[in-house]
Amino acid sequence: MHIIENGNAAAALGVKLCRASVIAAYPITPQTPLTEKLSEYVERGDMKAEYIPVESEHSALAVCIAASSAGARVFTATSANGLLYMHEQVQWASGARLPIVMCVVNRAVGAPWNIWNDQQDSISQRDTGWIQIYCADHQQIIDTVIKAYWIAEKVSIPIMVCYDGYILSHTFMPFDLPEQEKVDAFLPPFKPEYALSPEEPANLNTVTLPDVRLDVRGELAHSYMEIRYLLQEDLRSTLAVAADAEKRFAKIFGxxxxxxIESYRCDDADHVAVGLGSLTYQLRVSVDALRKEGIKVGVMGIRFYRPFPDEAIANALKGKKTVIVFEKALSYGYEGALTSDLKSALYEHLAGTVTLPSVQNFIVGIGGREIRTDDLTQMFRAATKGRVSREPTWIGLKL
Amino acid sequence: MQVKTTILSLPTEEFVHPGTRACTGCGLAIAYRVGLKALGKDTMLVVPPSCLTVLQGLFPVASTALSGAAERGDNFIYFCYDNEGYMNTGAQRSGTTPIGAITANTPFKGKLQQKKDVPAIMAAHKLSYVAACSAAYPLDLFDKIKNCMHLPGTKYFHIHIPCPPGWGYDPRYGIKIGRLAVETGYYDLYEIVNGEFKLTAASEKLVEKRKLVPVQEYFRTQSRFRLLTDAQIADIQQKIDEKWAGYYNKDE
Structure with missing residues (x-):
């Protein structure tokens, strides 16, 4: 059934269809309507879940960590400084290997205060051991939430489902609302490998020493380094699990x-724009315009950002002349984090085999600065003709 | 009236096994051992980074979270063990360090500020149960846990825990010092059941006796108080006397 709703509602509907049983959240713009919607479902009895209106984002994730440890399917969502306030628990959730799903409704971080969209919040959490998936429209939001639970529970790693504040969260778009029976078929009830229970008392995440040691059963137990190594190993193998999820999803939902990655007119393109989220759909308009001028361009949206699908990306960009990365975030002091990641993937997989594409970085839409399609097209065109600047170029800057 | 537990009627089953990471003479081991006897087998413990696990469990790191949970009425018992400092990181000042105490980061002047009255803050949440206990009175702690287990929502326990390295005394004197804190009227044992305040155990008896041990006796057992001047001690004594005058008045 197709419905017309905003992006936050799409996320809330996804969480409801996944039958999350514990939701804890603290309101922050532009996430608020998403969690309000969930509280509505719970209070009306449309959703059999406990909604815990915590006093901070730190507690929101702490509640999710506790409930997930006890075997519940949990959900939370946040934005910007809320995510930053959560940061300590963000690291904990992945270290504790809990399959939490969290929506990050992307917003600029303070200071100075700014409530509008960019992606500095989730990008700043890149190295926390979470899976990060970026959505470009409402269909992707609801579908990604559903897939996220399946993947997270398969690999015991938490997932951030990221989508742009306002541009997606507050705009209305038609999308297919999956049927409950199909979601149930796709996503079986959560059966954790380990769950806290009074019947089987256990210590979870106690102090680990620098080296391994014998546990109470006399067996050599993993220590911190082994546990962290396995997180990395499992994150890398999550790429294969994501492919399984996609196949399974296709079979059930068609x-x-x-x-x-999501490529648009890339096959014969010489120059490919790369980005995360809704920006890549806007860039399609620029691609169409430049194609009319005879410039062979395409755009590639990266959906999976962590684990980084380096091989898939490098293969898709093999033989291209220019890779132009448009980013709504920055690794301050250097360049866009995605740009660095892309360069690394290209070097790793293509160096010595083909001429490496030139990589250019544009910074756009910081703090909700309007991204004019004409500006994108103009910079895109310029980048196809040669390097615009050694440093990242800020589009729309008014100094 | 409920029968008070004695050392003879205390359950013999042990839940705390030898080999905790507590220091020699730590009051926490007593509270932990007796507290778990009262809570029984069907208990889930959540222990934040603290002396036993490796406290800044509550002050100030987790006080917002505790306040939030208490306000929502989540059903659990919160035990705050008050060793009056950040002791597992090497005895720095905390919100509950008393005025005048020398700590690792107030080395020359001692703490200049008052101790934060955390049980009063928790009582302001209108909880069904708030108790102030001491490791030196484990049976009082035991009975209070039993008293509150049937009550709804969040229950808060504040437990005064003498800390040999943090307070500066020979580990064998922990109980004696914990008792002196109560006998001097410096730290009071009480419970607040559905808003009703009542002194308990030794503190209750002090109301009958109308006689407090001078607080100086307490201070001189611990090296952390060695900077306190006579004038400061007189000032603290006066505050204690005023507090107890209030208790005596209520009693009349």
């Missing part, structure tokens, strides 16, 4: 795509 919709599918590349699990990692």
């Amino acid at each position: 919709r599918s795509g590349d699990p990692y």
